[in-house]
Amino acid sequence: MQMGCRVSLLFFVMCIARAMSESTLLNNSIDAGWSQSYEQFLLANGVARTPPMGWNSWNHFFCNIDERTVKATADALVSTGLAALGYKYVNIDDCWAERDRDWKGNLRAKSSTFPSGIKALADYVHARGLKLGIYSDSGYTTCSKTMPGSLGHEDQDARTFAEWGVDYLKYDNCYHDGSKPQQRYSRMSSALLKAGRPILYSICEWGEEDPARWAGRFGNAWRTTGDIKDNWDSITLIADSNNVWGRFAGPGRWNDPDMLEVGNGGMSLEEYQSHFSIWAVMKAPLLIGCDIRAVRRETLHILGNKELIEINQDPLGVQARKIRSRSGLEVWAGPLSKKRLVVVLWNRSGSSAPISVGWREIGLSPFSKVIVRDVWTHSFVSKGTRFRLTAHVAPHACKVYVFTPL
DSSP states (O other), X not given: OHHHHHHOHHHHHHHHHHHHHHHHHHHTTSOHHHHHHHHHHHHTTTTTSSOOEEEESHHHHTTOOOHHHHHHHHHHHHHTTTGGGTOOEEEOOSSOBOSSOOTXXXXXXXXXXXXXXXXXXXXXXXXXXXXXXXXXXXXXXXXXXXXXXXXXXXXHHHHHHHHHTOXXXXXXXXXXXXXXXXXXXXXXXHHHHHTTSOOEEEEOOTTTXXXXXXXXXXXXXXXXXXXXXXXXXXXXXXXXXXXXXXXXXXXXXXXXXXXXXXXXXXXXHHHHHHHHHHHHHTXXXXXXXXXXGGOOHHHHHHHTOHHHHHHHTOTTOXXXXXXXXXXXXXXXXXXXXXXXXXXEEEEOSSSOEEEEEEGGXXXXXXXXXXXXXXXXXXXXXXXXEOSEEEEEEOTTOEEXXXXXXX
């Protein structure tokens, strides 16, 4: 099926149709009334109709996170203009809670780092037009072992998050009881449904049991891979792994190749541009992982590429796929709304090289005339181009184009 998807965009449509059929079969195994109410819960309030965008604390701060940093980050999202571009979620990762629950069994914010509590922090974030995200785990403790997990406390913790005003839950996979992830993640899904607040549910199962095949029944996004690292080998490996599952993504449910490393210093600008470009066209959640309080201009230039963000947030919600790879020279493509296409020419080799794409490869008639726009230079390459597009691409860089039919 994956090879079929690489032949042309006609096969993309076939893949999507098959994915919809598979999704229907999966959903039929759940009580129909529950499924219908859950879908309404997820989509009627606008949760994850397009991939979530925002910031997460882990990639840069790890456990060194506190409420002052979160507040300053929320302010920076607004002042840099990133919030206006769609980066709305301010997500606290691991290490925010006390090691022990209170006498009623409730989670508690860590008094030394979050003295005002999560409810007050949510109010602060909401007052700036943003949304607050929190982290928990489907095991006995979280991955850091510094705070309790939610195993056996799903209903209680979901109610707590809702009462605090939480808008997003990242739910990890450490130190559990050995049960199947489908069981543990479904329990929190059901708990969130009953909590009375729309909370985007991000399943962080690390791709171990192919969550793309089942997680769309329970949540809005699911990790397809292990943790990202701030280096070239990591992002290329993760991109390839995430590519396999493209047919399962769509509005309300997204493949998650992990958070962005753009701006953390481990890669070149060209590599960060490629990282952001591929995540955007794969319709991945765009969760910034650097310190926005001290963000550099060149990093803002990448994260703030409005045209790429529009591709990521395209309402059609179809994940672009790799359709050709030869000697590190790759072509990725996918359909957009209004009969448009996104095409990426990606040079993963170590030297500059020309990359070409013919119209037949991407499902167009050779005689189709299209307007081609370069979304990194923000300029039209040509109007009425036919047959083939060729560009010279620097090592580890990419070109991203939107094709609009005349």
